[in-house]
Amino acid sequence: LEEITVEDSYTGPRMEADESGQLRATLDFVRAMLAAFKDEQLIHRRYAMEIILQAQAILKALPSLVDVDIPQGTELTVCGDTHGQFFDLLRIFDLNGLPSETNPYLFNGDFVDRGSWSVEIILTLLAFKCLYPAHMHLTRGNHEAKSMNTIYGFVGEVKAKYTAQMADVFRETFCWLPLGYVLGGKVLVVHGGPPVQCNASLDQVRKYDRNREPPEDGPMCEMLWNDPQDQPGMLPNKRGVGVAFGPDVAKRWLESQGLQMVVRSHEVKEEGFEVAHDGYTITIFSAPNYCDQMGNKGAFIRFDSDCTPSFTQFDAAPHPNKRPMAYAAGAWASML
Numbered sequence: 001l002e003e004i005t006v007e008d009s010y011t012g013p014r015m016e017a018d019e020s021g022q023l024r025a026t027l028d029f030v031r032a033m034l035a036a037f038k039d040e041q042l043i044h045r046r047y048a049m050e051i052i053l054q055a056q057a058i059l060k061a062l063p064s065l066v067d068v069d070i071p072q073g074t075e076l077t078v079c080g081d082t083h084g085q086f087f088d089l090l091r092i093f094d095l096n097g098l099p100s101e102t103n104p105y106l107f108n109g110d111f112v113d114r115g116s117w118s119v120e121i122i123l124t125l126l127a128f129k130c131l132y133p134a135h136m137h138l139t140r141g142n143h144e145a146k147s148m149n150t151i152y153g154f155v156g157e158v159k160a161k162y163t164a165q166m167a168d169v170f171r172e173t174f175c176w177l178p179l180g181y182v183l184g185g186k187v188l189v190v191h192g193g194p195p196v197q198c199n200a201s202l203d204q205v206r207k208y209d210r211n212r213e214p215p216e217d218g219p220m221c222e223m224l225w226n227d228p229q230d231q232p233g234m235l236p237n238k239r240g241v242g243v244a245f246g247p248d249v250a251k252r253w254l255e256s257q258g259l260q261m262v263v264r265s266h267e268v269k270e271e272g273f274e275v276a277h278d279g280y281t282i283t284i285f286s287a288p289n290y291c292d293q294m295g296n297k298g299a300f301i302r303f304d305s306d307c308t309p310s311f312t313q314f315d316a317a318p319h320p321n322k323r324p325m326a327y328a329a330g331a332w333a334s335m336l
């Protein structure tokens with residue numbers, strides 16, 4: 001990275017070196033980065049690379065399933081899909097505060113694709129992961145994957161805003177994102193759903209070798225792609241990947257693992273969230289007016305130390321005039 005020099009002509013936020021000479025994202029830098037992104041400016045690719053690679057090293061050291069405690073008297077906020085809707089992420093921070101050691105967050109996958117500010121979202125989340133590694137938690141979604149990012153806009157956006165090499169570094173980093181979290185020993189947080197068809201245990205997930213693109217079946221595939229259904233039983237998923245699982249299947253798997261509830265994302269909900277399966281399965285979705293057209297609310301959940309959920313809904317924020325998937329391959333063709 002040293003060979004990337006930050007030119008004197010660069011006027012954006014500058015990262016300072018710590019006492020060991022290592023460039024670090026301080027809170028002041030992250031605040032300045034948020035302001036720059038809000039003003040449709042970018043940070044220098046040297047600083048972007050530092051954030052991505054430092055976050056990658058932190059993520060790599062985690063197990064594939066991470067236990068997170070919510071100490072007495074504290075709360076943890078869980079957000080769902082954000083899908084490149086950076087100005088709605090800023091609204092979450094306005095409503096609920098910036099991430100900090102006293103205001104921990106878990107973002108439950110699908111950070112990128114669809115929305116045209118995916119780079120701003122993922123650099124923000126990874127920068128907070130570097131700043132507060134024990135208080136900013138990130139789950140892998142099915143959109144943290146090369147095949148999806150190539151089709152749904154993230155690769156095109158990174159190449160337009162930075163470089164193809166940076167797209168590769170993002171891809172390597174996504175492969176180290178944990179597959180799920182257990183809050184307070186009783187709530188599984190995962191992007192799609194629990195691995196009910198392969199019937200994997202929490203321990204098998206903890207040891208799973210996640211450093212790869214998502215496979216077509218098995219624990220990792222199901223955790224990124226499964227969906228709940230109202231009907232009892234299990235059916236092939238209409239998406240063609242993973243399964244649809246009923247209330248009986250959710251209850252049986254959760255009880256077999258000593259868990260009370262699964263919180264998942266992955267599906268748009270009109271109200272931003274949905275409590276299904278008699279409370280065993282919660283969906284949380286944090287991209288309001290999804291793709292500038294669905295008209296849905298966004299929502300996030302605050303869990304207290306007893307894992308009691310409180311829901312907050314919010315509407316879409318105004319954003320600069322750029323349509324969803326503005327950088328997707330072929331988007332340029334539509335402009336010719």
Ligand SMILES: O=C(O)c1nn[nH]c1-c1ccccc1
Nearest residue numbers: 110114142143152239266267
């Ligand atoms: O892009 C989405 O809306 C999405 N979010 N999670 N999964 C998808 C998806 C999956 C397959 C095909 C298209 C979208």
Ligand SMILES: [Mn+2]
Nearest residue numbers: 081110266267
């Ligand atoms: Mn999604």
Ligand SMILES: [Mn+2]
Nearest residue numbers: 110141142266
């Ligand atoms: Mn998804």
Ligand SMILES: [Mn+2]
Nearest residue numbers: 072305306307
């Ligand atoms: Mn307690």
